[in-house]
Amino acid sequence: KAGVTQTPRYLIKTRGQQVTLSCSPISGHRSVSWYQQTPGQGLQFLFEYFSETQRNKGNFPGRFSGRQFSNSRSEMNVSTLELGDSALYLCASTQLPTDTQYFGPGTRLTVL
């Protein structure tokens, strides 16, 4: 079974731009969670989607948004990028009913 895939793997943007990151979960998994990882804050939960519905959201500003498609693929968008948005963005695919999360390799975003 293929693992979680994330594209692109690396991105460089400038302040004020927006960015869209993509995640394809493991086949058959319908829940996708997104996390931001930085050296200072560690791994922080952004949001979770199940069957195209956002069920949970972390404590991030509205500039961070996401969506999920009918094939369970998910995207997250960050608008009006700030320097502090530089981070590794991780997507996790959830196996039910244990809620076990399997992570993708991440997208490393650098904001200049």
Place this chain on the structure above:
Amino acid sequence: QKEVEQDPGPLSVPEGAIVSLNCTYSNSAFQYFMWYRQYSRKGPELLMYTYSSGNKEDGRFTAQVDKSSKYISLFIRDSQPSDSATYLCASEANAGGTSYGKLTFGQGTILTVHP
């Protein structure tokens, strides 16, 4: 105070040593506990998953949970240089509401096993 506290280390041990990694948590709603391993520039890899107090063993790895003291541990026996990575503990509350899909992570412990 963070809901999950983990000593960031770094921890350096010789090959073959027994490694002990520890976390404490404060949220009584946490019911599920995981350990992930993360190599540099990679995503976290699930090592252990447990939901009850006691020990769970998988090869060289043993996860230990003590819900009464809110303490979780990971032991690595016969450590190898390939075990050098960052180890992250994570907790999850019962499914539903504000816990859907949300893992709360410790800061991670950087482990180096030298030959």
